[in-house]
Amino acid sequence: MHILAGEKKGMPLVVPKEGTRPTTNKIKKSLFDSIQHLIDGSKVLDLYAGSGALGLEALSRGAAHATFIEKDQKAADCLKKNIDKLNYQDRSRIIVNFVERSFSHISTFDLIFMDPPYELDVKKITIDCCSHLNESGLLIVEQSKRAKFLDSLPWVKKKEYGDTVIYFFDKTLSKTDS
Template identity: 45%
Template sequence: MRVIAGECKGRPLKAVPGTNTRPTTDKIKESIFNMIGPFFEGGNGLDLYGGSGGLGLEALSRGMDHFIFIDKDQKAIHTIKENIKQCNYEDRTEVFRNDAKRALKALHKREAQFDMIFLDPPYAKQMLIKDMEEIEKLELLSIDGRIVAEHGTDVSLPEHIGNFHRIRQETYGKTTTITIFRRH
């Protein structure tokens, strides 16, 4: 795993030890950023199921200003912090160990709002629709903000979830689908 483009291009990233976390492959990560970017002029992001932090770090390398990483697994939190340090992004990131629902409520209390939210939960425990409904209810996505959801091919997401409209969906191989929503 590595950072694909931007100021940290080529920088290696560590994967979370064990089998609980499934890292986004470089090929899929490159496809995601070809769909949503490829580069950004600032903005704030949230990686709700941080894993190794690869998606958020890629967005920072491509021009996002600030990213918050959430994960409930201690090994993932440690790996995210190591990868942040590897990219010298300590001053542009925050890392919290928490479950998704509690984290969203805490971010709402901070009056946080994001231009980009990555949702890449473990495939066996996906609650993407509930997560997105909560994000909408708590008004965490900015106007014209995007949600990038990575999920199994067996998960079907509707065209609309509240004020979020599906703008693109691509399937990779037999296991992975990327669905992008925009807030209107």
């Protein structure tokens, strides 16, 4: 696992030995290539952050700031090491807590990445996240194709990569009753 592009291109990332399922480099490259125009100067939120690969990739590509939320202390320790190694301390914030308990501690963001455990039903959290998007913001959720939790929500875009599905949502989802 490493940074794919930007000022820290090629830098390796420390990944927790267990308890996380990092986004593959193939999916990460395709995802970031499709949203590159939204990244420069953006405020980013990385939920279920693990090693922080998505938020750190955004910082390397020009995001102004990234907030990371991760409940597992060992994963958060790896994330801290990655932030220190990349020298992003002044552009990063780590919250060690459950995602659903952290919404009162955050403001609004241009981009929100959510890569939860595949078996977790994140429909309500997905809707709640959209209320933390800026007007033109985007929520990007990675799920297993077998997990149908988000299929009934009004997504803006959906991309499939093998067993993985990436959903794109905008702020209008926060106003839905789904």
